[in-house]
Amino acid sequence: MNGDKWADMKSLAEEIIGLKEMQTFLEAIINSSEDAISVVDAWGNGMMINPAYTRLTGLTSEHIIGQPADADISEGESMHMKVLQTGKPVRGVHMKVGPKNKDVIVNVAPVIVDHVLKGSVAVIHDTTEFKRLTRELEKAKRIIRKLEAKYTFQDIIGTSEPLIHAVEQARKSALTPATVLLRGESGTGKELFAHAIHNESTRRYNQFIRVNCAAISDQLLESELFGYEEGAFTGAKKGGKRGFFEEANGGTIFLDEIGEMKFNTQAKLLRVLQEKELVRVGGSKPIPVDVRIIAATNVNLEKAIQNGTFREDLYYRINVMPIFIPPLRYRKEDILPLSLHLIRKFNQEYGRAVMDLHPQALTRLQDYEWPGNIRELENVLGRSIINMKFSETHILLGHLPELVNRKAPLEGPLEVVSIQENEQEKLSEILSRVEKETVLRVYEQTGFNKTETAKRLGISIRNLYYKLDKYDAC
Template identity: 55%
Template sequence: MDRAELFQTVLDSIIEGVILIDKDSKITFMNKQASLMLGIPVSQVINKSVTDAIPNTRLHIVLKTGVPEVNRIQQLGNTKIITTRIPIRDKTGAIIGAVAIFRDITSVQKMAEEVTNLREIEVLLKTIIESTSDAISVADENGRIVMVNKAYTKITGFSAQDVIGKLATVDIAQGESMHLRVAQTRQPIYGARLLVGPGKREVIVDVTPLFVRGEFKGSVGVIHDVSEIAKLTKELDEVKRLIRRMGAKYSFEDIIAESSKMKIAVTQAMKVASTPATVLLRGESGTGKELFAHAIHNASDRRDKPFVSVNCAAIPESILESELFGYTSGAFTGAKKEGKKGLLEEAHRGTIFFDEIGKMPLLLQSKLLRFLESKEIVPVGGTKPVRIDARIIAATNMNLEKMVQEGSFLPDLYFRLNVFPIFLPPLRERREDIPYLAQHIIKKLNQQYGRLVEGISSDALRKLIHYDWPGNVRELENIMGRAMINMEADERIIKLHHIPPLEEIRHFSSITKAGSHKQLLLEYEKGVILKALEENSWNVQKTAENLKISIRTLYYRMKMLGIKREGRRI
């Protein structure tokens, strides 16, 4: 092999493209790699002018100027190359040609960009983990810690240098490492209680496995400080109380009243709103009594003061007294050291709304009566009266007059509350309001459901108008919501077939007409206790054990339900 063949063999073996031109700018040599990158056969370019054969070339410029061009990036179609162009001189320094050496860097640049992106993502993730207030630790597939954040150090007392590279048991003072358990089971763990760090801090840990393309690569743990949770819970309670104080969000503009009966109720409410008079809102469940209470408060001169809402049926009887009247320090086991304001005191200079006032126990009825007469309360465990200026709005769906006759509601309290009664008509007596209520509910549910429902068809509306509505407006909203759920995403009008069957609701109504929901429950409870007593030959201790209640509770329920021990019912 002569020198020329050796020269060509070497240049054809390298990964760079090489092109040589003579002093007349004609191509004298091009290796195989250059041919592949340019997509031009060698035979088509030899002895041809470089400007005619090679697109975007600058070899002829380097030949003319004698100035080398080093590491220049150039685009060739979809390929990006890095090229160096050098003039060739003879022994005297005269330019006799030029050479271009270039390499395809498309894949190299893509890899570099990917590496750069990965580094940027890594930095971003680290920044996010560091900035979060949750304590985070990350372990590899073997349960060794690879990353922790500052919040982790704050809770455990261990720095990153203390734990990285060590087994995840390093920070456990008492309990099992959840990272190691997840490494064994490949399953997430939530709500594990542990003691961590030198200070044995109590924490709750959630650990989730990490999978990359289906392969387990480790786990990430989020550590919650129990003491911090307790603090946040206390703050949340305070916020709830604040929200409860500021909860009057409706006005008379929110009340739909096209029917004559509803217009009368609104007119009465607007007249009494400007006075300090006690208001008793009467009406079936779902007729809008709470809405009226909000509107009356917001139309009064107390609108900028607290509005406190109390559902007498929702608060357990055992704590209702302390909730209403507050308590002093050490009033009972579990009481806060600093004591606690009651809801009546929170409503000072504002309005307090007693919903379902008929469900208030007799003992508290007498205390509420004393407040209405004296405008003073005495907190539980206290001796010093506190003067309160709070307007009373009460609401009920019960027959208070009958309750007074039966002795379950104090007559004096009834007369104190019944200063200005407002009767809210049931929906079946204000059917002309239904089209307006339906449209209002559609707008409200559109926001909640993220829908674009525009209205309701005439036949669907006709069905709603002719229904009896035992649940009133609350039931109408329920039916409208179910109808919207039955619609397809692209439908805009509620049609008859979207309305759910109303017969089942009418059947429920006919059942409950025989007695109230509470009465039916009491009858059922009486039957259960009687059956258990008979099965245990009226042995009260065995009966209580079978029912999983205390003997004292069983005796109390028997007395309340009118069951005599010898089997005769009262």
Template identity: 55%
Template sequence: MSEKLLETIVNALIEAVIVIDDSEKIILINNEACNILNLKKDEALGKPVVGTIPNTRLHIVLKTGKPEYNRIQKLGDKTIVTSRIPLKDEEGNVYAVMAVFRDITSIKRLAEEVTNLREIEALLSAVIDSTHDAISVADEEGKIVLVNRAYTRITGMSAKYVIGKLATVDIAEGSSLHLEVARRKEPILNARLKVGPAKKDVAVNVTPLFVNNEFKGSVAVIHDLSEIEKLARELEQTRRLLRYVKAKYTFDDIAGNSQKMRVAIEQAKRVAKTPMTVLLRGPSGTGKELFAHAIHNASDRADKNFISVNCAALPESILESELFGYADGAFTGAKKGGKRGLLEEANRGTLFLDEIGKMSISVQSKFLRFLQDKEIIPVGGTKPQKLDVRIIAATNLNLEQLVAEGKFLADLYYRLNVVPIVIPPLKDHIEDLPEIARVILIRLNQEYGRLVEDIDDEALELLMNYPWPGNVRELENVLGRSMINMEPDERVIRKDHLPKLELENHHREATQIGKLSNLLADYEKKIIEDTLKATEGNKTAAAKVLGISIRSLYYKLERYGIDTAKNFEP
């Protein structure tokens, strides 16, 4: 083979080639090697390899006689992969070394990009899988190519089952929105469908996907309507527990002209004009919240917020964060940016704390500091904030006994009990019942759309002889049930409209001698036991019959020492 032909062949190779002889001098270098190394042939041929070729190892292979294959090497801003092969004679002596290498800089960059794309794909997949709403992605033909875990949870169908199939595979009732979007090339929002074997109700938003103005498929976000409805119910329940309201009632709405009621009303009117803390005391159902509204409306804060919260209705952790608010990142699930507490919302207005006797000790301690310093620190926060809030508290419990038992802080009791107002039970001012009943009728007429005008004497006599353990709240319940028993054209409540009140039993209880609070407690305990017996021990059903929450029922079971393991047989 002629030297010219050999040179032509070597220069035609896409790999770079360098050969050195046994004196370590370059005897061959092709065009590709010159391009990669930025050398001219006449600058390399005949020159020692060391000093001419950067980072070379050809001289080392010449000495060792050991080949090196597929070695990665840096040459400035380039990366090469090289193999160094010793050339031996028949006796095994190395007389030359050849290097064959290729510039892989662009290939390496592409590999890194592919690796990054894979990482991004894995990250995107993890994000999609962590999304609570179900997601499905279809190609331009309407075949499913991707679904997340929430999709399987809502539809019951696994990714393995649906991927590659037409998007009709998960539709129980309705038509495939992926196919419709593929046809129309427009988004479809808030469509209602039933999906999966269980025919679950869902709301679906489907959006077309375009790449370089070319339709490539569609993505659907599927919302489980049952979960949305559950959240809506929970939100409504929370709104009932935490009521941001404008005080509706005034002292004109408080009926009663007996001595005890006049004392309570006069005390409330006098304290309303001051910023002093008020403690409303009295049994359940006597109208403590009505008094709180009236006090706020008679104060110089009447045009500011009146916020009401039931301390017994919220767990300790929630009550604390609701009262004092929380800082950004205070706990897992906390709203970004933090949240204002009820005390801050009530600044320059009034905060009404109902059933404060059931506030936990830890929250009592923090609330006491607010009453002392008139400043709060949100949960997870560090910066105190000065507030001007008028506090009205209410309880039906014996706070003095709770203090003695260590269940209520003595210092908080003294801070709250500055102006105690005792609202008497209905039985202690029964002479006010006719007036109270007629005020209630006006309100019930509005609620029920009725035109009941009065209560006849016989029915009124029965109501006057009843001890009313549930007080005004129970009277309102009885009158409401009576109105339901009336014909639409009837205008006066008669005896036969009244629900059964078991007057003989109540009269016997009422004529016993003893402390009224103890007699009422014994009566309430008996009612609870009788109700549990009627419901065969079903506490949920018993709470519903009694018209109280299951939480309140458990509290009363504990208070009265009613054995929850007792077999209540009908």
């Protein structure tokens, strides 16, 4: 054997040894990785897996090497084959693998040598821990939502005069410890105002607890608000229970639908307001509490006092800072910005890309009286988006559900009422009736403009709000 041939063989042997060393080195790297890795050849047959892959999937080399690329998949399609077909990498694909249907995310890249596709390599991540952490995060968020107010004044959408007036009053009230009474029809956003007031107050870092007085029975509401002592009633917890007022100590409690609260519970609430203390159900020891109360109602409390269903002394305690939230029919210029805000919300929830309202659809919304207020507007827009095709980006007139005004507007000028119409009617009742008819007539004549109405009647804007609410017109 001549020297040249010996040199060539020696060089080839060294190259082979080098390749084997390199292969051993690469295998050591792959095997030491904490990420699960699988490799297939250009025909989609398994070539290599690492120990992390076996730990994750429960599959060994016997199950994978030489087998088709989808041998490990229990749900989904092979990303190895997709990469081999396209020559392009894929990332973040969810699937289930192995006999235990393990949830994983797969990233797969092609292996190209000298411009030739030789196979593909996949890195597989277990999402079990990620899902557990996500569940824990959602649980924490739910707890936080119970303890904190979610909304601020920036979340109150609209630039109409009645809304701006209400927001200004709310901002002023937030800077004081005074009890606030939010008044307005159902669906006008009273809870949103309550959240915003709390978040702008000095109590913003303490708890915010909402209580729907209409949704809890009278007996249960009392124990939920004020707590109870052990043995106070059958089924009472050992050691008793703290009520909402104790839980909200240092923070704010929002009493929604306070007009539905029963008389005996009102008496206990009055004590909290007057004495800054409470007594648990079944107990006798007064417990001091420092809680800011925000109440809300869509009930005419003045009528409730006359009917004997609401305490007059409690009314004066909670009516320190009354704020009237206007119904949507009195702020129709806010319908467009409100609609666009709600459309963006539904886009996120439904995975849509709706951009705007067609002018005809907007006109239909503005012509409607909205007895359900913003809550009804949200319902209508949600149904409209569901009725749209995925390719449509504008809400058209045909997408809207049927909207029929139930309450006809006042027709013609109101006649002057004659005292002789009812000789048994008291003077105070006659004056109240005439006042109501006059206020409503002027209010309609000004196109429901509160500033102009107050000017024509010669009263303050705040006094007008009181009268409109008194006569169920606000």
